[in-house]
Amino acid sequence: MTPLLTHALTVFMAFFAIMNPIANTAAFAGLTGNMDKSQQVQVATKALIITFVVIALFSVLGQMIFNLFGISLPALRITGGILVFLVGYHMLQGSASSMHSNKDGDTSKAADNNDIAISPLAVPLLAGPGTIATAMNYSTVGGIPAMLTTILVFFVLCLITFVCFIFSAKIIKAIGQNGLNIVTRLMGLILAVIGTQMLIAGINGAFHF
Template sequence: MNEFYTQLITVFLGFFAIMNPIANTAAFAGLVGDSDRKEQIQIAAKALILTFCIIFAFSLLGKAIFHLFGITLPALRISGGILVFLVGYHMLNGKSSTLHSADGNDVKDIAVSPLAVPLLAGPGTIATAMNYSASGGITGIGITVSVFAVLCVITFICFIFSAKILKFIGKGGLDIVTRLMGLILTVIGVQMLIGGVTEVIKTLPMS
């Protein structure tokens, strides 16, 4: 029983560190701060439901999916890093990006990209889910999926209360948050790129 609780805590802390709901709440505020509360809730719900579905799928079929499409984790890290970098670059310059902004009904696309992929269900989160689920059999899959579901609920609560944060800091504060998050996201994107390229280099034959 102690081993079970130890694994439970380990998986939760691992996901919490990778997904980082606190930092992503600031990113969410910067991305959808101009939307009304109802729309923010819809975007948050859609993003987290999609995120859970992605992690659930990779927890069950991760290795099979990678093998079926010939996808490697380094390739996923590199492509995800480029996307995160582009989003962060535009936020850092205080400009809208077609990757994370849209007009009218298309605003809900933000829930898909960049919120769900790659910010929430990014390469690190997917790799973590695959690692935990693959190492524990059926029990490992159950713990991984259950813990991630709890983390999604926590993140959703953080997201829907982001409106109060925006009301407190105002438009000027939102601009500062947006630029700061842009800086953080560009660094995250570069780090993901470095990780992916490093893994590719390690697979090259030594001369």
């Protein structure tokens, strides 16, 4: 297996776990349950376009951001590792992290007062701090090929998430609440491990072990 393919698979698993399309499908269904099919398609399309643009920008401008603020890659890996671990930890407990949820806790109010495609769907459910940190971490480790691979992989995941959103009612009915809880905990375990690995890599880079 080539290093680039290994990178692509690693990035895909990290993004898949942190975005958790199955769990976010339930959130999407809750937020758009009173809409017709065409409106749901419009909301899903807008949310995922915004999400992709945000992550792509952070992937491309990651090094520039580092230079502008004097940030080192180990610092990003340590901070990003902690963020990703915390998201995974909350998912292991069967609850959504506050970094990936609507802070008001009232989805109907959010739907009335905000464009839900932007918030809470695009930010912070899909493009939260953990997703951004993951994108910046993986796009800066191997130059332009790694950056382009990261963006392409995230684009594929956005397409997968779009399909899940469009068929949200059928997916939720098929897997049930128990299935949703199992998927959430599995994704949480994967995220916790990825966050720990990012933290280890950051500490090794900072102290040159």
